[in-house]
Amino acid sequence: MKFLCSSSTSAASIFLSVVFLAGCLSNSESPVVANTATVSGSAVQPAQVNMGEQTIAMRNANGRVEVLKNPLRIRFFNAADELVLEQVSSSGGLFEPGFAVDEPLGSDYLPRRLLNAPFSYMVGAEIAPQLRATPWVGNYITQALVGVQYHGTEVLEAKETARGVELTIATNDPTGRVINVELKPADNNSFEVRMAVNPAEGVVMVADSFVLRDEESFHGFGGRHNAINQRGNLLTNFIQAQNIGAGPLAPVANLASGQGEGYMFPSGPDAAYYISTAFASTGGYGFMLDSTRPSRYDLGASNADAWQVNVSGTEMTYLVAPGAEKKALQSLSGLQGRHRLPLQADLGPTLSRAVRVLSAEADDATSYEAKIWDDIAKIDAFKLPVKGYVFEGWEILPRETSKTVIKALHDRNIRAYLYIRNYVGVDVANTERPETFTEALQEGYVVNDAAGLPYLFGTPFGGLGAAIDFTNPEAIAWWEGRIREMLVDLKADGFMQDFGEHIALDMHFFDGSTGVTMHNHYPTVFHQTTRKIIDDIEAKTGRHIFFWTRAGYSGRQGSSGFESSNFPGDETSDWSRASGIASLTTDMLSRGATGSYGYNTDIGGYFDFHVGAASAELYTRWSFWAALSPVFRVHNSSSNGVRMPWFYGEETLEHWRKAAELHLKAAPLIMRLWQEAQTTGVPPVRGLWVEYPKDERARQEDQQWLLGPNVLVAPVVEQGASTRNVYLPQGCWKHVDTGAQFEGPRDVTVPAPIDSLPYFFKCGTNPF
Numbered sequence: 001m002k003f004l005c006s007s008s009t010s011a012a013s014i015f016l017s018v019v020f021l022a023g024c025l026s027n028s029e030s031p032v033v034a035n036t037a038t039v040s041g042s043a044v045q046p047a048q049v050n051m052g053e054q055t056i057a058m059r060n061a062n063g064r065v066e067v068l069k070n071p072l073r074i075r076f077f078n079a080a081d082e083l084v085l086e087q088v089s090s091s092g093g094l095f096e097p098g099f100a101v102d103e104p105l106g107s108d109y110l111p112r113r114l115l116n117a118p119f120s121y122m123v124g125a126e127i128a129p130q131l132r133a134t135p136w137v138g139n140y141i142t143q144a145l146v147g148v149q150y151h152g153t154e155v156l157e158a159k160e161t162a163r164g165v166e167l168t169i170a171t172n173d174p175t176g177r178v179i180n181v182e183l184k185p186a187d188n189n190s191f192e193v194r195m196a197v198n199p200a201e202g203v204v205m206v207a208d209s210f211v212l213r214d215e216e217s218f219h220g221f222g223g224r225h226n227a228i229n230q231r232g233n234l235l236t237n238f239i240q241a242q243n244i245g246a247g248p249l250a251p252v253a254n255l256a257s258g259q260g261e262g263y264m265f266p267s268g269p270d271a272a273y274y275i276s277t278a279f280a281s282t283g284g285y286g287f288m289l290d291s292t293r294p295s296r297y298d299l300g301a302s303n304a305d306a307w308q309v310n311v312s313g314t315e316m317t318y319l320v321a322p323g324a325e326k327k328a329l330q331s332l333s334g335l336q337g338r339h340r341l342p343l344q345a346d347l348g349p350t351l352s353r354a355v356r357v358l359s360a361e362a363d364d365a366t367s368y369e370a371k372i373w374d375d376i377a378k379i380d381a382f383k384l385p386v387k388g389y390v391f392e393g394w395e396i397l398p399r400e401t402s403k404t405v406i407k408a409l410h411d412r413n414i415r416a417y418l419y420i421r422n423y424v425g426v427d428v429a430n431t432e433r434p435e436t437f438t439e440a441l442q443e444g445y446v447v448n449d450a451a452g453l454p455y456l457f458g459t460p461f462g463g464l465g466a467a468i469d470f471t472n473p474e475a476i477a478w479w480e481g482r483i484r485e486m487l488v489d490l491k492a493d494g495f496m497q498d499f500g501e502h503i504a505l506d507m508h509f510f511d512g513s514t515g516v517t518m519h520n521h522y523p524t525v526f527h528q529t530t531r532k533i534i535d536d537i538e539a540k541t542g543r544h545i546f547f548w549t550r551a552g553y554s555g556r557q558g559s560s561g562f563e564s565s566n567f568p569g570d571e572t573s574d575w576s577r578a579s580g581i582a583s584l585t586t587d588m589l590s591r592g593a594t595g596s597y598g599y600n601t602d603i604g605g606y607f608d609f610h611v612g613a614a615s616a617e618l619y620t621r622w623s624f625w626a627a628l629s630p631v632f633r634v635h636n637s638s639s640n641g642v643r644m645p646w647f648y649g650e651e652t653l654e655h656w657r658k659a660a661e662l663h664l665k666a667a668p669l670i671m672r673l674w675q676e677a678q679t680t681g682v683p684p685v686r687g688l689w690v691e692y693p694k695d696e697r698a699r700q701e702d703q704q705w706l707l708g709p710n711v712l713v714a715p716v717v718e719q720g721a722s723t724r725n726v727y728l729p730q731g732c733w734k735h736v737d738t739g740a741q742f743e744g745p746r747d748v749t750v751p752a753p754i755d756s757l758p759y760f761f762k763c764g765t766n767p768f
Contacts, residue, residue, distance in 0.1 A: 063322035072154050073087050074087045085287075102143040119181065120208070121197050122145060123150070126145050126146075128144075135241060137460070139267050147205075154169070161184075189322075191319065206314060211306060220332070222272050222594075223569075223591040228589055239519060243265065244579045246578070279297075280328040286323065288336070332594045338677065339595065343544050346546040346565075349386055352392065353390065354392050354606075355368060392431055419496045499551060548598070570607040604636030606637065620754055626659070627757055658755055686706050711767050724752040728760065732764075736761055
């Protein structure tokens, strides 16, 4: 029995207070939108099936799947017939109580009790209240599962089909439930496994558990800040908004939460705007959960000998892609989708003029326009190497003014970018006209509540908002008009496509789906809708449009296949490991591993309400951090005013110029690697583990990266540092600034003055 209910709350109460939501979880998945983005297109390899008396084997060119009938166990082998992944052996008695909770405020004190067994499930209850206002709209307050767990025991029936094998599996459930399983070869060198509990009534969670091998590490999972190798961690696959370090309160919050220096408020250290359910294992396979429902990974946190994937609901599909690290990355990014190749100018340097909000000196149309023209004058006066300029507040300006600004930028060979968001609102953000909100609600373009009324929520800017319903054809047509206004009428070259995470579980969509499946799936529908419009414009005009996003969810046919780039989402303007400059590398490398490799940081950090604006030192170190990352873009300070490169004075301006010129020097290499990644799936910027998977230090290194195989980058992310300790993997490495050569593997300490970025070339190479 589910102890979940549906409630509808008035707009006034949503706006004035934070309320709890417990949404009824349905058992049907959201319709998956076909991914028309460029992926590897690897065809399904036909398989040979051998239906033995005790064993079933399915084999093709990618490897082999073996089913042991009694006791039940499924094992996966690579093309060389080496075992790479296997279910744990059957375990569990007749009564196995289960309990798991994402604790309020991201703390970690309550023990979990989850059954590690083949094809397990829980009969019981799930609660999942969400925040309904503040910057954290749509985040879990907590999420808990409680009940009794059962598991598969033996194969009762097996049938070969045209696509693979169908199994009926007995369980230790005294009510007689069975598990229906389908095994088949899938695209991108993978095997697909689908399980469904029958009868489904009362089931709140399904899971599968696998043997955790010695030295195995796990890489990917989207834009996580907490670790580059997730072994030993718990991860929730549920998009969460605006998780931040505690700033001045960090010493207390980190201790009180039990999470240490990586703690983020309000959802904990694993929270992320951009989720991927895919990962590559150094054990010789890639793995992807194919579900938009709330789900979780326990990667050896609760049991040192096993890892588990579990999903809310009654069924689950996952894919296993046997192969070494680079082959796994190719398979996973092919399944998920890969960021589109940009123009070199889209890599930056780019300057962004955000709208100042929530301040006594907040912008209006007059002050904002004056700042834009002052920026252009400064670019001219200082002869800055700027390739792009964003003015996010274009909606509050007269249309002729925006046209004039864009023409002025184009006259300087600067790409012009604008801004749009997934919801309409009445707030102080100044990023859309007030009448847009009224029009969208009157015409029925927004998501509704259970009563069929517009579902209103409190926005991060202190007003009321409503999410646009991208399953409604009329709303899509209206949205197309807004996109074409930017790109065709005003002739902008691209835009930031913001938000997408504020989806409550009890929202109702035009196509009949609810927030249960759409919370995670919504960004994919959002970004695909925009991509289709852009594809049409590009086909008819020959232009190239660049847009970057915040929220995303990239399981199979995910949002990454439709985007140009991602920004990490309002980093804090500090040095913190939780959400400041020291969180960037882990985020970039984790999301890049499975196809989302167009990382686009906010130089200077954006969220500064509780930490203050970036200092000159932090701004400079952030600029050099971005120099050898995919995209170099200034975007910062929401409440304290934008910090352009000239804000801090001549010295900082020259430091920024040096970082920008380094980025321009490396841009041809970044473009070549990005182009190669369209086929190989290996990200341009990659963790050391990709090239050195047997090196334990390389698998853990989360403050360095490789730009291709021959450039090692080690930015400074520590306040006051003048040197940098760097780990060099096997081989000869040359420190570019000094010419000194070192033989790895070893640690070295190199000078790191404020106007520099420590980086190395592999000896004998000259990448740029």
